[in-house]
């Protein structure tokens with residue numbers, strides 16, 4: 673796993689001073705690493721009866737769609753406000769650099785569908801905590817939240833349902 677960690681680069685002072693941003697674009701751009709990352713995460717969910725992946729804008733779409741393809745299931749998009757064309761449900765949340773909102777189509781799930789949320793990185797947990805609420809309010813069942821990487825020192829998983837967080841890499 674160390675090779676995957678090493679290919680992610682640190683960008684100091686992005687998007688603002690004092691933040692060291694984990695830039696995963698270097699991993700995405702490397703075919704062998706991207707392939708391995710998806711295979712390793714998907715393997716965990718092969719027998720978990722996932723009905724749908726939820727991808728979080730924007731890097732979660734990349735992870736989420738590859739996982740959905742691999743698992744043979746559909747993907748639901750969680751997007752920034754004003755981007756989804758049909759009726760939406762909205763959630764406002766705090767994040768590392770301020771606050772933001774996310775939306776999901778209100779008919780995204782059938783009742784009780786088993787859902788895997790996918791995003792690139794877990795930092796403070798605010799983003800995915802909002803997505804967890806949206807999934808629950810729309811009557812789906814959360815199986816787990818899957819991340820490529822987690823910043824352990826920010827303890828974001830404490831804001832998410834216990835035992836429902838998985839990260840391939842830890843920093």
Ligand code: 5GP
Pocket residue numbers: 692693694695696728729730731766767768791792793794795796797798799800828
């Ligand atoms: P959180 O809400 O957990 O604080 O922040 C996670 C969200 O912000 C994710 O959607 C993720 O894409 C983005 N994010 C925050 N920090 C980083 C970072 O260092 N690297 C990357 N790639 N994304 C980050």
